[in-house]
Amino acid sequence: xxxxxxxxxxxxxxxxxxxVRYNRHPSQLRPNLLYKNxxxxxxxxxxxxxxxxxxxxxATDWTYKxxxxxxxxGFLETSYLAYLKLTDSDVFCPVGxxxxxxxxxxxxxxxxxxxxxxxxxxxxxxxxxxSLQLATKENLPLGINRASAQLVLLGSTxxxxxxxxxxxxxxxxxxxxSSCSYCLLSVLLSFSLFFITLKDIGLQEKFKxxxxxxxxxxLVILTLNTSxxxxxxxSSSGAKIDLPYFATEITAPSSPFALSLAKYxxxxxxxxxxxxxxxxxxxxxxxxxxxxxxxxEYVECFPDGFRTGTKMIDACIDAKIxxxxxxIINGQVLSGEAELSELAQMSGYxxxxxxx
Numbered sequence: 001x002x003x004x005x006x007x008x009x010x011x012x013x014x015x016x017x018x019x020v021r022y023n024r025h026p027s028q029l030r031p032n033l034l035y036k037n038x039x040x041x042x043x044x045x046x047x048x049x050x051x052x053x054x055x056x057x058x059a060t061d062w063t064y065k066x067x068x069x070x071x072x073x074g075f076l077e078t079s080y081l082a083y084l085k086l087t088d089s090d091v092f093c094p095v096g097x098x099x100x101x102x103x104x105x106x107x108x109x110x111x112x113x114x115x116x117x118x119x120x121x122x123x124x125x126x127x128x129x130x131s132l133q134l135a136t137k138e139n140l141p142l143g144i145n146r147a148s149a150q151l152v153l154l155g156s157t158x159x160x161x162x163x164x165x166x167x168x169x170x171x172x173x174x175x176x177x178s179s180c181s182y183c184l185l186s187v188l189l190s191f192s193l194f195f196i197t198l199k200d201i202g203l204q205e206k207f208k209x210x211x212x213x214x215x216x217x218x219l220v221i222l223t224l225n226t227s228x229x230x231x232x233x234x235s236s237s238g239a240k241i242d243l244p245y246f247a248t249e250i251t252a253p254s255s256p257f258a259l260s261l262a263k264y265x266x267x268x269x270x271x272x273x274x275x276x277x278x279x280x281x282x283x284x285x286x287x288x289x290x291x292x293x294x295x296x297e298y299v300e301c302f303p304d305g306f307r308t309g310t311k312m313i314d315a316c317i318d319a320k321i322x323x324x325x326x327x328i329i330n331g332q333v334l335s336g337e338a339e340l341s342e343l344a345q346m347s348g349y350x351x352x353x354x355x356x
Contacts, residue, residue, distance in 0.1 A: 063200050064135035067153075067193055071128035074189040078124060081117035081182060085109065093181065103180050105309075108170055111227045120160075120186065127156050127193060154197050154209060155216050161194035162217040166224055245305040248282050254289025261340055262292035264349045270329040273299045273316055277306060278324040284337050 084091050085104060093100030103109065109116045130153050134146065144152070164187040171183055254262075274281030285293040301316035301324070312321065319328060327334040329347045343349075 061135045063196060064131045067196055068128045068131040068135065070189055070193055070196075071124045071131065074124035074186065074193075075121060075128060077182060077185060077189075078117045078120035082115060082121050085115045085117050091182075100180050100182060103171070103175060103178065103183065105311075106174075108167070108174065108228065111224065123156065123160055124189075127153065127160070130156070150200075151209070151212075155212065157190070157194040157197045158213045158216045159220050160190040162220040163224065164190035166221055241306060241308050243277055243306045245276055245303060248276060248285070250282075250285050250288075250290040250293045252286045252289045254292035258288045258292040258340055259295070260351070261344055261347075261349055262288050262295035265329070265343065265347055266295050266297050268330065268347060269297070270327065270347055271297045271299055271319075272325055272327055273301060273319060273321045274325040275302050275306070276300060277302075280337050281325045284325050287337075287340055 081091070081104065083089075091100040091104050104117075111119060130149060134149055134153070167183060168187050171178070171180060272281075272284070274284070285296075285298075288296065299315055299319075301312040301321060302310065303313065304310075311317070319326075323335050325335075325337065327338060327343065327346075329343070332346060334342075334346060338346075
């Protein structure tokens with residue numbers, strides 16, 4: 001008796017079953033079983049096709065590049081506004097006149113003491129950098145995986161879109177009738193980034209992350225409300241000033257010296273900058289007297305009255321006036337009240353220089 005071990009191969013499941021022992025006499029074995037049936041049909045090689053995943057990957061890369069491009073535009077816009085805010089410069093507003101400057105200089109342009117354009121600049125730059133890394137498949141920072149990076153990107157765009165919606169509400173209520181092209185551009189960019197990021201996530205994943213998005217949106221609104229509420233309480237605690245313009249009357253008579261000096265100062269282009277409510281400005285004019293004060297080249301920095309938040313006219317801003325009165329004589333700056341003799345010495349006045 002000979003014992004043979006035959007391994008049977010299941011073609012349908014491609015699994016090797018346990019060997020089966022047959023105890024048969026060699027004369028009972030058929031030749032074709034010994035030779036022919038050992039040649040099992042060869043299985044076709046299995047191929048893993050990637051044709052269905054390549055277009056999806058390519059589309060995803062294109063989506064992240066689009067997100068990076070939109071975030072780059074937002075970064076340039078907020079960088080420009082942050083520069084104007086930090087340098088206290090006027091904003092060029094394509095539509096709406098001075099409304100852009102009024103909005104940028106309002107209490108709503110600051111969150112807990114930080115200029116809002118500066119926060120936007122950081123947010124847009126972060127989204128742009130993260131999207132570029134996802135598009136180029138570079139190693140992500142801090143060792144986070146791709147799924148976690150996509151989740152961070154979704155949270156960032158959700159917070160930006162929520163903040164933009166909140167500011168759009170402020171624009172239509174607190175600044176009713178005003179238009180701000182920069183504000184509207186930022187709203188458009190933020191919502192575009194949010195919807196593009198959301199579209200790149202599957203439907204099942206959207207429902208899974210809905211709770212996180214609602215939490216982020218609530219946190220953003222709570223933060224902005226807290227900031228603006230504290231700012232309003234601080235401003236309301238201080239006395240608000242609303243002072244209409246009034247003309248001051250000079251009662252003292254002018255001496256010949258004061259009249260001669262005033263004419264000379266006017267002839268050389270010397271200027272006195274002041275404010276109608278400034279008592280020191282009034283005292284300075286009283287030193288010259290009624291007739292001589294009319295000869296001075298006086299610049300009123302608040303010709304339309306003074307209210308809380310009112311800015312000086314451009315002539316005073318350009319001259320960098322910080323206090324009243326301020327004299328600018330031959331390019332030299334003299335702050336505060338000055339004796340007539342000091343003004344004469346500073347200007348180089350002498351009796352022989354008296355204008356006719």
